[in-house]
Amino acid sequence: GESVGLHLPTLSVQEGDNSIINCAYSNSASDYFIWYKQESGKGPQFIIDIRSNMDKRQGQRVTVLLNKTVKHLSLQIAATQPGDSAVYFCAEPLAAGNKLTFGGGTRVLVKP
Amino acid sequence: EAGVTQFPSHSVIEKGQTVTLRCDPISGHDNLYWYRRVMGKEIKFLLHFVKESKQDESGMPNNRFLAERTGGTYSTLKVQPAELEDSGVYFCASSKRVGGAVHEQFFGPGTRLTVL
Numbered sequence: 001g002e003s004v005g006l007h008l009p010t011l012s013v014q015e016g017d018n019s020i021i022n023c024a025y026s027n028s029a030s031d032y033f034i035w036y037k038q039e040s041g042k043g044p045q046f047i048i049d050i051r052s053n054m055d056k057r058q059g060q061r062v063t064v065l066l067n068k069t070v071k072h073l074s075l076q077i078a079a080t081q082p083g084d085s086a087v088y089f090c091a092e093p094l095a096a097g098n099k100l101t102f103g104g105g106t107r108v109l110v111k112p
Numbered sequence: 113e114a115g116v117t118q119f120p121s122h123s124v125i126e127k128g129q130t131v132t133l134r135c136d137p138i139s140g141h142d143n144l145y146w147y148r149r150v151m152g153k154e155i156k157f158l159l160h161f162v163k164e165s166k167q168d169e170s171g172m173p174n175n176r177f178l179a180e181r182t183g184g185t186y187s188t189l190k191v192q193p194a195e196l197e198d199s200g201v202y203f204c205a206s207s208k209r210v211g212g213a214v215h216e217q218f219f220g221p222g223t224r225l226t227v228l
Contacts (some may be wrong), residue, residue, distance in 0.1 A: 043219030102155040
């Protein structure tokens with residue numbers, strides 16, 4: 001079946017370094033992906049999205065890369081800060097109602 | 113503008129009891145979604161309302177779960193009777209409805225349910 005999953009459950013990164021979070025998907029027809037950030041005690045918050053007609057999209061300190069050949073996307077966070085500590089999910093809206101299918105999540109821990 | 117709110121933030125109940133979770137979406141958002149994350153697993157879709165109508169309830173795990181959205185405003189999700197495996201965090205999200213375009217879903221903080 002269709003699935004969106006993550007490679008690493010936990011990523012520990014030094015403050016100021018760059019973070020890379022990976023996600024794999026199985027449906028080659030997928031055309032839209034979203035990255036969410038979930039901080040402790042809060043719900044998932046939209047970070048950035050990308051459509052399949054793009055390979056790369058940049059936001060403020062974040063970049064999403066999409067490799068359709070290997071069905072892989074990644075979220076890069078530049079100059080990781082303590083406020084970036086959270087669980088990050090990749091997600092894909094499915095069907096006409098846009099229900100989201102989430103990956104398993106990666107926890108990012110920023111060390112001072 | 114107020115975000116999506118959920119009540120309660122935490123609920124601890126015993127197996128066999130009933131619990132009702134409430135979600136208040138952002139005003140004017142016709143779409144309302146329920147998701148849940150059980151321990152160690154990914155967030156999973158439960159159901160989707162468009163106004164007061166159930167658009168998709170394919171994710172509801174069994175008939176112990178009942179969701180309503182009377183009047184198309186707030187929604188409730190009742191679990192009766194609760195089982196141990198129902199423990200997890202229940203999220204609600206809402207979005208605008210404008211044609212068939214994908215619109216960002218705004219999530220509430222979730223309700224953490226613990227069934228003992």
